[in-house]
Amino acid sequence: MSGKTLFDKVWERNVVAEEREDRPAILHVGLHLIHEVTSPQAFATLAERKLKVRRPDLTLGTIDHSVPTLPAKEGRLAYTTKAAEEQVARLRWNCQEHGIELLDLGDPRRGIVHMVGPELGRTHPGMVVVCGDSHTSTHGAFGALAFGIGTTEVGHVLATQCLFQRKPKTLRVQFEGEVPADVTAKDMALAVIAELGMDGGTGHVIEYAGPAVRGLSMEGRMTLCNLSIEAGARAGMIAPDAVTLAYLQGREGVPADFVSACDEWLSLSTDEDAVFDKEITIDASALQPMVTYGVSPHEAVPASSLVPLPGDLTSASALDYMQLSAGAPISSVPVDRVFVGSCTNGRIEDLRAAAAILRGRKVADGVTMLVVPGSEEVKRNAEAEGLDLVFKEAGAEWREPGCSMCIAMNGDKGEPGQLVVSTSNRNFRGRQGEGVRTVLASPATAAASAVAGFIRDASAIRRRAA
Amino acid sequence: MEAFRTLTSRTFVLPQSNIDTDQIIPARFLTTTGREGLGKYCFHDWRYGQDGEKTDHPLNHSDREAERILVAGDNFGCGSSREHAPWALKAFGFDAVVSTSFGDIFRSNALKNGLLPVQVSPETLTLLMEQPATEVTIDLEDNEIRFGNHVERFETEAFARLCLLEGKDPLGVLLDALPEIEAFEQRAGSMS
Structure with a gap:
């Protein structure tokens, strides 16, 4: 019998009832994260059926999607609509009613839902983490099985702390070799999605492995796992190691007996003789900083290359929407706006990478730039390092934490036709505002593009300075 | 939950691949606390221009009843x-979606709302794309999609299928498993 994968081991630990032909497995959830947008209808179901939240202690709420990122004026936040404000109030009421801890506005621990789990040490290796949000895959960086669910399932988890789940297939993405300087986790992720295509991961849980993955910080690993869903995979995982344990040590939510927990977590790694349903290998040493040119994250190429010809992977309508000409250098594409932030790239390391490019430089004339820390903790740390001043001196705006322009439902958005270089996760049509053209990139590439006024990777900016 | 057994209706074709949920309903319409009344936002930015006027998109000329x-x-x-x-x-008037593949979370969500995702072969999809407004029967009891002389079997996850056929709510089944869930938590200990 062959060995077990990381996924197999985590799955087995959390199965309440094995799957049968006529019923999926019942899986126990160790951490259920909730936010204002995908939870109200689930709480309404509980109320209709007179049910309680079964494990408020394993549930954590935060406010992130629809909250304005401009500071309050005279004690009032400028919500885009009354409905958005009511949605936030509803979450507050629901959490109070059911005894759920809420990281409310003003709480120094508040942040984007996928920031706060790790920051508070609530995301643990070996755990099942779910949330009504597809980027829940982020938490897989810790060796958790983490995936997004719909609102009906949010209700199931609130009521029972469990959900029905068919066992997915496994897919290993093996990075061979080390990544060159200037290639970040975001570039690795875009390369994976370009390789797999938009649905190459559908039905699978990805495990990222290899020295280039081991070499990533937890911040980088979270970026890599975060984007798993953009290749269709609900979850991405990385085996826990010394980097994982060092990140968790001393955080508020870790188990009291941290040392013995660590031993257990380290045993979760994939066995050498384990077999995956599918495997791909990527040569990390050949990677370059990547950007998207189309309307799906898999439409990605090196920033230094040309806009591809329409073909199997790219539709002519995607290039039409993006107003790009096949064969034109990517570096000839002018930029209107730059966004640094989101659960993909709103962590301290991301802000440092953007600030390193912007220090002593200016955002180009005609370009606006928005920097939104992913959480209060990131904001505090960035300000302690003076990164906020770097951004402001360069001409960028420094905002309060939230999802902001990643999903553009809080009023932060581009104008029709604008080209936005964004560190977020989706370049779908209209995602960042009606008619907005989104180019996904790493924080370094986004900052370099802000300085140049055209799409550029960091090395191009440094060459210019030399 | 709303039951689904057999549906006979005409098709409406959107030939694009990779239609994401941001196209189906843009994020700015998610600031609701209810489930109702979202039909007017379905494919909103395809159906309405930035000036708020209806576009020429075929969705605006589709027969929502038929x-x-x-x-x-x-x-x-x-x-x-x-x-x-x-x-x-659903609110816009669709009871089934036929494609060669679906996003995992969308499929799971659709099945819980009486919107049947029907996964067919590329050949069948091509036939359906070539003949818009074809009358098609989707038979969940026999796991068949039928039109003209064409018949194809499709798979639906067994439990979701049962829930749809019987109009059964999966939450009830999960609540019935509470003793097992409690026993699991006791075994797991650290989760107490």
């Missing part, structure tokens, strides 16, 4: 986990 089966390109419903997508599609 065309209850949406036929769409590969990988329908990729992207975000928003259950607002099936809520909007």
